[in-house]
Amino acid sequence: MKITDVKAVYPKYRHLAPSWRTHFWQIVVRIDTDTGVTGYGYGGGGVAGVTVVNGHLRDHLIGREIESVSDIQATYDMLYMESLPYGRKGLGVMALSGIDLALYDLLGKARDLPVCALLSDTPKQGIRAYATGEDAQHYRDLGYTANKFGHRWTGSDADYDTAVRSAEHVREVFGEDALVMVDVYMSWDAEVTLEMSSRLADHNLYWFEDILTPDDLYGQAALIDEVKPTLIAGGEHEFTRHGFDAIARAGAMDLWQPDITWCGGITEGVRIVEIAEKYGIPVAPHRGGEVWGLHLIAGSACADLAEYHSDHIRDERDILWLDEPAPIDGYISPSDRPGFGVTLNEALL
Numbered sequence: 001m002k003i004t005d006v007k008a009v010y011p012k013y014r015h016l017a018p019s020w021r022t023h024f025w026q027i028v029v030r031i032d033t034d035t036g037v038t039g040y041g042y043g044g045g046g047v048a049g050v051t052v053v054n055g056h057l058r059d060h061l062i063g064r065e066i067e068s069v070s071d072i073q074a075t076y077d078m079l080y081m082e083s084l085p086y087g088r089k090g091l092g093v094m095a096l097s098g099i100d101l102a103l104y105d106l107l108g109k110a111r112d113l114p115v116c117a118l119l120s121d122t123p124k125q126g127i128r129a130y131a132t133g134e135d136a137q138h139y140r141d142l143g144y145t146a147n148k149f150g151h152r153w154t155g156s157d158a159d160y161d162t163a164v165r166s167a168e169h170v171r172e173v174f175g176e177d178a179l180v181m182v183d184v185y186m187s188w189d190a191e192v193t194l195e196m197s198s199r200l201a202d203h204n205l206y207w208f209e210d211i212l213t214p215d216d217l218y219g220q221a222a223l224i225d226e227v228k229p230t231l232i233a234g235g236e237h238e239f240t241r242h243g244f245d246a247i248a249r250a251g252a253m254d255l256w257q258p259d260i261t262w263c264g265g266i267t268e269g270v271r272i273v274e275i276a277e278k279y280g281i282p283v284a285p286h287r288g289g290e291v292w293g294l295h296l297i298a299g300s301a302c303a304d305l306a307e308y309h310s311d312h313i314r315d316e317r318d319i320l321w322l323d324e325p326a327p328i329d330g331y332i333s334p335s336d337r338p339g340f341g342v343t344l345n346e347a348l349l
């Protein structure tokens, strides 16, 4: 099938978290073909991402034939090269991710297969979901057996106590066997991490997420042995196989969390998982409970772990994609509908 039109749109969100997200949150990419099949993708970059797609990459897509996964990979590689002077990391690749996902949606619909079945003959079902948020009792009541709470270092020693109290509470609610993790969004430093590691030791945390900035790979590598058995996790702010290859070579993280709507789509997601396999690193994509990451988890050698955010659990959000699967008793499965199996809520455009 031949691509006849490409259009990116920044939806009219009403529930965006403050900071960079109000400007550069997720975009929708729509790709039409001469067969009448239309693919939808979800990328990043907000208004800037829309300009990258509509103002530049679209020109390289019109008239292109897409018949196979290798056609999609070749298209991704071509667009990566075209956008390389301003792309590679950040907004350019976030926008390109939306195109890649729209192409996978398109191919799945053309073949009447879910995306995970384009990636694997035996896609996984019943993936363990973990709840991200601060409402442990609610998640436990819904059947989750894994919870990640948030923590921010604000510069006061009292921050040690808030972390310990949160960990204590989640462990108490969920019991000994649950997975308990903490996401600190790049707010700790090496000294805080070491002190936290000793103060949190009794609560047996599975991972510390995003402790330093993604530029400080060697700083994180130096902490890995010091905080064991807790893992150092991260990667939502890293891009493409080149970025993850650098993480691997530095030995900077025990568990990788690429965001499939930012890091280069399914094409780069698959390549990142291949590198991870070589190094024996588990991959648990950022927001892996949303269909874009979920189909990669189901169709590749990712860890059996899908992140589900509290705004999704509470539904305090703009519902842009209709018919998204949700965890049941703590487990989530991609649907068997073609493509990513979701419908765009046009009311938000």
Ligand SMILES: [Mg+2]
Pocket (backbone or CB within 6 Å): 183, 209, 210, 236, 286
């Ligand atoms: Mg995170």
